[in-house]
Amino acid sequence: MEKDYFLLEDGKKRIETKFSENGWLTIYESNSEDIDDQSTVFCTLISNKKLEETEDKYSWPFLMGSEGKPSVFGDNSYKVNAEEGIEPFIFYRSFNLPEKYVTYFDISEEFILYFNLYEKAKDKKNRKFYFIDELGHLDEVLIVEPKSIKVKLRYLKEYITLKEMHFVVCFEFMRLSTELPTEWKITNIDKTTKSSNHTYNHLIRHVSEKKQSWILGKVFIHPNKEKKSHFDFGDSKNEEFIIGFDNDGEEILEDCSETDGNHFKVTYFKKEVLNKYYNEPTIYDVDGFSVGCKYFRLKIDNNVKDYVPVFLTNLRVLPHKEQLHWKQYNIQPQNNMNISGTYYKTMIEGNWAEHPETADLFFKSKYEEFNKKWEKKFGWRLYKPLSEKDKYLFTSLHKITTNNVKAFCEQTHTVVKLTIERLNEKELVRNIDSGVKGSIAKFEKFLESNSMVIPDLFEFLRNLQSLRSGLIAHSFSDSNKECRKALKYFEITDENYADVLEEIFVKSFYTFNTLEKHFKLDE
Template identity: 55%
Template structure:
């Protein structure tokens, strides 16, 4: 341990930083203890009119386990809080039950009710509270761990603003040492430090043969200047979009009209924003770099798995109702700039791309490319061309963005229609001897065997995919359908996310193209 560590310089930096964690989060509870070093962080709400009293002291307004919630006094009077000036925000609970001591941290019910937070529980010591917006989307607000709690600053600031309160983060840091280095030239102090944001005491002494460095105090989180809800999206103009997060955890919004055409400022959207257009393939076209109809063509980066980057100025092309649609999926991201290499090389550097990066677009790219190469080799298409009335299936095919069985079935059925259902049986059976009632996949297997290709893994996948289509997607499910049950086991339906299963189907379909191309083309 060096002198700066003993002097708690890094802890002082935490205080001056306001206990802020990156991306708009705030640390409001943490406890670690050992024989040498200990750390304690806790919190409380202080009514504004009592701020001066508590902001001029290093003593904690509330201590661990002594929150003073719901008391009955000697005259049998009931009081919600022990101290009318101070309100607990967290509650450290401990229960000595037969199988041991159980401990966890609870969050004040007032805050949870204010935002109507949804609680997701792994166990009592590990919980996450979410704000649920009008579209059913979740935004993390509080994360509770066994000895640590963090909160998103923007929600806390709005809450204390609406309640006319300050938020205190109480802190204690201590280091104890039996000996110190002679060259430290240590000076003993017992000194208060304060400004508009904090008040703390730093004590350095030798206490009965032990050197002690101890910081105790409070940090003050102020309410906002004016009372307004950060979550009321009606307050924002529809043409404003998120371009980042500031140091207070606030999203930064900007109107595309005020952005210079020469700037490369990006805003980001959830991939779900495209579902509206995929669900109407007759009107809309979607590719690696755009979504369009006869009224507009918006340039996008459609090569990343979970997000859609868009140049802020490009959004000016959208009609007002389309801007409103995109705004509901607008999100901040942690990276300064996140683009696919395909988009960067093509749209920024001006070099033409070879293939899309997104697995669904890559599948469609390879599907067409493979069919062309097959035709050049054999003079006929392995996958028969779609009728004009069925072309919408190809346009609407995409990787699902939610764990939704309906969407999964629709998209998986499309993959089967484009591959297994479109195998050109008329051509592949020419010159091959077949048993009576041989079906399509078996005919294809015999064709490849005639080309000296034996690929059992490929046909295992195709048969299970066909069984999945027949037993779950195209028809109602039946427990008596043994082949469908085998397919569900093959794709591990009971334990996997549907998005991951569909990725596997895309990947193995792509592998089918590449395997056939390697051996035959």
């Protein structure tokens, strides 16, 4: 045993940090396996009056196991807490069952209910409690383990602030040693240390044939100076966004709260603002007129190629964290910026536009529309439905906003998956030579059998397939001859990935239009 260890210097450091680390406060701890090295941490809430009575005393204001439970007194009077001014935060529970003895800790139900904490439990001794925010994100608040309980300090501080109480972490550290080196020069002490945040006594003495080092005391967690709730009971905070310029050329910022005369003010965002939502298609969905999830739905104009216009007051539907996401992509308006004709017809005039204006949204719209028309004509779909696990691909399909090869590869893969790989080969070969191999070849033979020869279309499809086949970890294989031909066909460089993907979208819905016209699907 080292000298500092016997002198409980590690325990003193924890006292100085008020048992908090990385935003978490230890409110229960038990280490009693080693009779010569034991520690206990417990807690309670106390009133202002009780704080004044006990802050100079290092003794605990309660006995563990009798920490303020509901009590009935001799005159049959009932009290929620046995001692006035002391309120338990954790409850020691014990049950002497016939087959075994069961113990565990419960947490103050008032605290759980105040934050509406969600519990995940392996068993009573292993539980976690989460706060669920306005976007459905889970934030750990309480961790209950067999030998330890921790609470996130900012939640506890809000709770005791609103209750106008103080939180007391009570502690006891004790170490015993049969023999101490004489050069340590350790003598008996009985010293009490006080500050505004703690009071404790350090006792060193002989106990039987051992030397004992013992610290007993408590740390005070005081409420915040200002009452502030985790929940917003008043008007929600709305961020400011750029709506124009003043006469000096400075940006004009206005918050998105609704006022007279600002309903049709427009603010603009980089297209990249939507990447967050496209990248999580199981949570969010994006179309030409909105982006949303189960927690919010924001009206947007997603029909413009290079930016996203939004009516300023629409942004107020977003939770504050989400407003901050949009704010970082807010851009200055330019003279040529405006909302799209599609958005104007639909959202302002109330006349539903026929099609979206951007290539990606137009492709998705035509894909579904064409497939329905084809099925009505032939009784089967040209493109088979995606499997359940692949449905997110259609949702997440979008044009890319930067020349990012990874994003280009992912979106190109999706286009191939939706078109070439979903061709209904079983139906295509019903009336053609069954010896034809490959979905593209079968599709070509099917069209030829219906008096339709379009070599340019199949040159595009084969090169698109080759491009997909040549992908290796978001790059292109130099050893793949067909891939090299595809790179040349699409004239791909490191600077034009976004433009090439646009071309792929355009040629794909041209395919739908050509087939639609030849087979007279609108008749």
